[in-house]
Amino acid sequence: MMSSAQNVAEVERWASALGGAGIALYGIRQGSAAGAMIAASGGILIARGATGYCPMYAATGVSTADTDTRVALRLGRGGHVEQAATINRSAAELYRYWRNFENLPRFMAHLVSVQQVDQRHSHWVAKAPAGRTVEWDAEIINEIPNELIGWRTVDRADVISAGSVRFTPAGPDRGTEVHLRLKYEPPGGRVGSAVAWMLGHDPRQIIQEDLRRFKQLMEAGEVPTTKGQPRGKQSILNYD
Amino acid sequence: MKALVxxxxNxxxxxxxxxxxxxxxxxxxxxxTSSAICGSDLHLxxxxxxxxxxxxILGHEFMGEVVEVGAENKKLKVGDRVVVPFTIACGGCFFCNRELWSLCDNSNPNAWMAEKLYGYTTSGLFGYSHLTGGFAGGQAQYARVPFADVGPLKIPDGIPDGQVLFLSDILPTGYMAAENCDIKPGDVIAVWGCGPVGQMAIRSAWLLGAERVVAIDSVPERLRMAKEMNRAEIINFERDDVFDRLKSITGGRGPDACIDAVGLEAHGATLDAYLDQAKAAAFLATDRPNALREAIFACRKGGTVSIPGVYGGFLDKIPFGAAFQKGLTFKMGQTHMMRYMKPLLDRIERGELDPSFVITHRLPIDQAATGYRMFRDKQDECIKVVLKPH
Structure with missing residues (x-):
């Protein structure tokens, strides 16, 4: 196992494993459905301790093990995507624009709106199948000014999706590397399936296009387009 | 409005x-007010x-008058007379900041398409396929110019269109081709293709201090133009062996730099040229590079091959061994227009340069399709067609 797959510190891993074992034992002794749930959650902590890897930490950019952002996401179910772009602006400028979540729909194609509720909480509206929309609340759970923003959805305490964006200076006069990571779990009800739908069959491409629009907005101030330009008579064989 | 679609x-x-x-x-x-047909339009x-x-809508060599300006455009105003470069550039990315304008990151709305074919996207172009953005071109009465605060060059009144129109493409393209040869005193420059870009490259090679310029083509009026108007020595590849002639002209050493101003649809009189035609017709290769092969083979050791001619896909039987063993330098790519437009306008204004000599035909836009055919089939000694949209 590569060390980059670990994002939980040594002491914390032991604590996780021991605490998890205790919780699991307690749950099993209950002998009920609730007890089984408790036992299962204990199991997750044991696994976290054994592997040094926490999926929740990974998606939101938290790492107590080291500062490597490329911690692999490897939840059994659900999916994750990771894309990067280098943008010819300072980390501080990019961070400031992104931190105002209300800007996100300007470059994330499937978002309708994001409303900032307070410093940490926001309300998201996204497009869903059949012209409908789906909404959720999100909270910022990790934040390093000019460097990192990590968030996850808060919906009846179910975590359905999480994401992080990291801004790393790319060197003198070379702009800023932006690494975007998203994790989502389809079984998480309506919101989860909408997220899965909006990421479609090629989530990497969709996230890449979102990042590209972010870059275009930051560097050029607008997104290039030809929609609405004149054209001549078209053949039915044209594919767009 | 009317447009060429x-x-x-064919x-x-x-x-x-x-x-x-x-x-x-x-x-x-x-x-x-004026729009030209480019040799690269013939590839379309x-x-x-x-x-x-x-x-x-095709067309990427045009100029005219600004009639409307977007709210964020602080540089142009209604009434400005401008030449529009064929490449579209945002002005704010890594590449624009390094004056690599034709490699702009942000001006191709179909960047994903270019990434699939070329690994990375290059800049958007007017009227030149969806791979480079699908922007409607300028063989029309009006055109929308994106990022118009970066590309278009303001032209003072008093200079006729014909003298400045080619700042939109072929003059900077020929100039960059010559500049890429890194010409030193005494250098012999060989230019394949005596179409408009070749003619501009010959003239630019003189401006940049070449000792001798040799032009290669088979079309009599183009060779005549190269010789009479641009003082080049000429080789007709249908009559002479290009390699032998170049070798004898240069005393056995070979040209110091070779410019391929032909591109992907070379018409050669050699066996490989006929094979290329057959392969392209059968989709076994996409481009017909026999001018490039000849340039690589003829170039002196340690010389430079400069390629303003357009290539789009996969080339077959390139003598890469010759290129490697002789230690050649290759320079190529779409022109970084905004590096050259203003300095070349200054030269035109000072009377050092008048590129209007290539114009052989002026047609109203209604006859644009005829203009394409004349240009392609070299009827009526056609070298450059300028369309008048209004």
Whole structure:
């Protein structure tokens, strides 16, 4: 196992494993459905301790093990995507624009709106199948000014999706590397399936296009387009 | 408005289309006063460039008057007379900041398409397939110019269109081709192709201090133009062996730099040229590079091959061994227009340069399709067609 797959510190891993074992034992002794749930959650902590890897930490950019952002996401179910772009602006400028979540729909194609509720909480509206929309609340759970923003959805305490964006200076006069990571779990009800739908069959491409629009907005101030330009008579064989 | 529309291989027509409108804040709308047909437009007519769609408006060499300006455009105003470069650049990315304008990161709305074919996207271009953005071109009465606060160059009144129109493409393209040769005193420069770009390259090679310029073609009037108007020595590849002649002209050493101003549809009189035609017809290769092969083979050891001619896909049987063993330098790519437009305008204004000598035909836009055919088939000694849209 590569060390980059670990994002939980040594002491914390032991604590996780021991605490998890205790919780699991307690749950099993209950002998009920609730007890089984408790036992299962204990199991997750044991696994976290054994592997040094926490999926929740990974998606939101938290790492107590080291500062490597490329911690692999490897939840059994659900999916994750990771894309990067280098943008010819300072980390501080990019961070400031992104931190105002209300800007996100300007470059994330499937978002309708994001409303900032307070410093940490926001309300998201996204497009869903059949012209409908789906909404959720999100909270910022990790934040390093000019460097990192990590968030996850808060919906009846179910975590359905999480994401992080990291801004790393790319060197003198070379702009800023932006690494975007998203994790989502389809079984998480309506919101989860909408997220899965909006990421479609090629989530990497969709996230890449979102990042590209972010870059275009930051560097050029607008997104290039030809929609609405004149054209001549078209053949039915044209594919767009 | 009227515009020249692509309908398929060998099928371009002038038809009525809607007028363009401002779509983004930095846009401008230009009322076109002159628009040329480029040799690279013939690659579109002949169906060599992928991702064309019926209904596409062609044309990337145009100039005119600004009639509308987007809210974010602080540089242009209504009434400005401008030449529009064929490449579209945002002005704010890594590449624009390094004056590599034709490699702009942000001006191709179909970047994903270019990434699939080339690994990375290059800049958007007017009227030149969806791979480079699918922007409606300028062989029309009006055009929308994106990022119009970066590309278009203001032209003072008093200079006729014909003298400045070619700042939109072929003059900077020929100039960059010569500049890429890194010409030193005494250098012999060989230029394949005596079309408009070749003629501009010959003239630029003189401006940059070449000792001798040799021009290679087979079309009599083009060779004549190279010789009489541009003082080049000429080789007719249908009559002479190009390699032998170049070797004897240079005392056995070979030209110091070779310019391929032909590109992907070379017409050669050698066996490999006929094979290329057969392969391209059978889709075994996409480009017909025999001018490039000859340039690589003829170039002196340690010399430079400069390629302004357009290539789009996969080339077969390139003598890469010769290139490697002789330690050649290759310079190529779409022109970084904004590096050259202003300095070349200054030269035109000072009377050092007048590129209007290449114009052989002026036609109203209604006859644009005829102009394409004349240019392609070299009828009536056609070298350069300028369309008048109004």
């Amino acid at each position: 692509w309908h398929g291989t 099928d371009v027509r002038v038809e009525r289309v809607p007028d363009p409108t401002i779509l983004n804040g930095r846009d401008a709308i230009v009322k076109i 007519l002949d169906g060599y460039i992928p991702t064309m769609q019926t209904g596409d």
